[in-house]
Amino acid sequence: MNSLNRSGLKNTKARAAILKILQQSNRPLSAEEIYDGLVKCNIHVNASTVYRALTALCDKKLIGKTNVTGDKKSFFEYNAKGHRHYLICSECKKIITIERCPLRAYEKMLELETNFTISGHKLSIYGSCPECKDK
Amino acid sequence: MNSLNRSGLKNTKARAAILKILQQSNRPLSAEEIYDGLVKCNIHVNASTVYRALTALCDKKLIGKTNVTGDKKSFFEYNAKGHRHYLICSECKKIITIERCPLRAYEKMLELETNFTISGHKLSIYGSCPECKDK
DNA sequence: AATACAAACGCAAGTCATTTGCGTTTGTAT
């Protein structure tokens, strides 16, 4: 019994591999990157299978979906390590993971102000890393 | 001489009206909403004209573009008021603009910790608005 | 192990926001 079965999903090679690919990545991946990753593992599935798998894995909360870049592509990440943010170097695209979140208290305040029920947030911080900023 | 001419753009009725519509909105609008706004002003232009106008206005920094809802639509806003964040209803996609930013102090701290030079950030907060959360 | 069947898949076609090619029209500088 694996995490797929536990979530009520059938254990197919594509889905298992997608989970592994995302687990081993230190940054969110696009559907295309995931597809390419599957090909590298010699797993040849249709693109629609990838999308359907990603949708299923999101529904079951095994992975998360974000839209960090602002363009039309979505990105996916493994959902084990809890809440986190990214510090991205605008030049070399290096990504530092930030585990500490400064927004808890702020969200509480915002709920009172707006009467929303807040479910989450997305925060990405951009800048130049120590190596790039001296150039 | 108006802001369009000043930016090296021709002053067409569609572009002037788009600017006015965005100026008068208290939230970012989608291309479709802008198109509908033009129709209400009796300005009938092709959708591609709207997209081309929005692209030109973005290039000239007269307006800004964001992609905050996670779906494929982009949103546009008048570019007078500086830094800001959004509170988005996950159900109806309504967007509330947040002018106050809680991250100044946090960024300073992060710079010391990581030795990055931080240039900016993107923060979007998600939840259910008062109207949707009771359903 | 054999059977059953919903879930998953492949493939092709469809969707939807947006973009682009191209021939025509129009602001704006001369």
Add this chain to the structure above:
DNA sequence: ATACAAACGCAAATGACTTGCGTTTGTATT
């Protein structure tokens, strides 16, 4: 008043998905 690049309209193209449908496959049950 003229010239011409910039804008426009229209139709077709793009790109990231999504969906319909007939076939295959995990998994639970004999």
